[in-house]
Amino acid sequence: MICRSFEPVLAPDARVMIVGSMPSVKSLADAQYYAHPRNAFWPILFDIWGVVPHNDYERKKAMLRGHGVALWDAACCEREGSLDSDMRDVVFNDFSRVYALCPHIATVLCNGGTAYTLFMKSGFAGERRVLRMPSTSPAYTMPYEEKRRIWKAALLSALDGRGTDA
DSSP, rough: EEEOOOOOOOOOTEEEEEEEEEEOOHHHHHHHHTSSSOOOOHHHHHHHHOOOOOOOOHHHHHHHTTTTTTEESSEEEEEEOOOOOOOEEEOOOOHHHHHHHHHTOEEEESSHHHHHHHHHHOOTTSSEEEEOOOSSSTTTTTOOHHHHHHHHHHHHHHHOHHHHHH
């Protein structure tokens, strides 16, 4: 099955971009980034920013924009199921469009190893700081508290403009 990523979530003042690999089957079915109920992406961001958890996808995207964060996937591909290891015929997304609309992005946080590898191969890192973050996927078994700690340190530091070695 050919998988297409969603349109990016953009904010003209974004200083950070979060890059995933490809949406899961659940996310594709729901037409929402990180829709799988066990994915820690939204809970981590709710915790970091002190937001009461909710399921309103438009509010979730507004939360990202309000904090100066853009979101997109590294690529489109063919894939059966949701595993990154099953991705075939990968076509990188064109991040030059994102950078033109969000010229202040200085840090890219890649959600997991596959997202990091794909993004680095895409040729769109440029002069930006790119960090490999622990995957928020339930398949990545690092404890939630550890994922949250690492994401919080990297995200808040990047939004402050200090960078981080998370």
